Amino acid sequence: MNRSILTLIGLALLASGAHALEVSDGPLLVFTHPEASAADAASIGPNPQGRIEALYVVDPRTSTTPHLVPPRDGTLSVLARPLRNTLLIDYYQRAGLYAVDLASGKDRPLLGEKKTDYVASDGPVIFFVEVVQAGDSGHKLATSPDDPNDEKVVPTQTALLHLYRIDVSTDEAPRQILDDGIETILSVTEKDIWVVTAAREIWQVSKSDSKNRKIMTLPEDWVTTLIHPRFSPDGKRLAMSAVPRNHFFYKRDLLIVDVDSGKSLFEQKQIYVGSDPVSSSIPRLQFSWKDNDTLSFLESIVTRTVGRDKVEGFEQSVDVDAATGKRIREVKQFNTILPSYGRRENQSKKEPAGPRKFGLFERDGQKLYYAGEAYPIVDLDDERGTSPTALELSPDGKWAAYYSQSNAHFVKENGDNPILVDGEARHKFRLINGWVYDMKWLPATGR
Secondary structure: OOHHHHHHHHHHHHHHOOOOOOOOOOOEEEEEEEOOOHHHHHHHOOOOOOOOEEEEEEOOOOOOOOEEEOOOOOOEEEEEEEEOOEEEEEEOOOOOEEEEEOOOOOEEEOEOEOOEEEEEEEOOEEEEEEEEEEOOOEEEEEOOOOOOOOEEEEEOOOEEEEEEEEEOOOOOOOEEEEEEEEEEEEEEOOOEEEEEEOOOEEEEEEOOOOOOEEEEEOOOOEEEEEEEEEEOOOOOEEEEEEEEOOOOOOEEEEEEEEOOOOOEEEEEEEEEOOOOOOOOOOEOOOEEEOOOOEEEEEEEEEEEEEOOOEEEEEEEEEEEEOOOOEEEEEEEEEEEEEOOOOOEOOOOOOOOOOOEEEOOEEEEOOEEEEOOOOOOOEEHHHHHOOOOEEEEEOOOOOEEEEEEOOOOOOOOOOOOOOEEEEOOOOEEEEOOOOOOEEEEEEOOOOO
16 A cells, blocks of 8 residues: 555545544553565565554453554654543654544644654653754764773764743743753653753752752763763762763762762762673673662673783672762672673663563563463463563553564564553454564543
């Protein structure tokens, strides 16, 4: 089916009102289906710029039939559900974010055609950034442990951003937060958004629109886009691992700050992490909170240099008392020739082993069971081996959806079909025939 036919179908739906969709306040399942033939898909690859994706919405409270949102050119992603009948969508071939009304089929750009990216939402209130000025594609940083002048360009995007707030339940225009602009979003927590401003300051931005406040000014030698935060469980302390400009591949700084006062509680510079000088991957410092007062991190102690890129030494686990700023425990892990390829920042998180009950279901990895049953509803690992898979449980634990992909590079006319599972009726429904992408549940909303 070509683009012109799809466009005519979309216009016909708009004109007839057949697209109108009123959904319940329960959870919604959304996914996209590529509107392209197998031959077209094979020619344009796994993430084609020319592909058209149709958005489907399933409201299992009312019907297991997917509802089609009229397609547009290009690919898309559903980011949030700020209102019962409204979705926030990023159309990749457009510049900005759009709020789409399912009942009317109309979309509303949040900031015209300006380049925008989603940050967070709190009910009908959406926070997003405008990319005002795209910076360099990397930082020029020292990569040798001994020679600060041995510099390479490390890929990490820099930009000047403006942070906005908009309530999509009203007709109000977006309102900018922090006039000077920001460099990066540091963290998003339940009540706040933490940003680094263009003035190298950490600010706490309240989602509830109360007063925003400055926490601290960052050290001049830190790369602001490569800071990794960890809040204590009570949210009163902030630990940060940072990349110093003159030790990108080999060392990290660690800082603990009191959130209320902005006072530094503990600081240790140039903790050795090690890396590969020919790799573009970013080495990581491992650290985590044991409780509200104790931070644990893993440091490498170098005892002897073995050539240019390898050293001998050992690793030890260190506990820090955040209240006093003192190291209170050191446990040696093992002797080693510390690897030149260090731990990576993008390490994936592993799910806990063993079955976990969730509402009317139990899940063990990619095996899904009805609660209390001995045999799985589906075992995606057995069916597809190492193929990419998706298994998603609804937030209320009453529904599940899954699909598997035997070849993620091409759209197949007889591809793998998405399945919806009713946990109460213990019944499975095939949603559509064909390939899907970006399947996810959107939580219930009261508005």
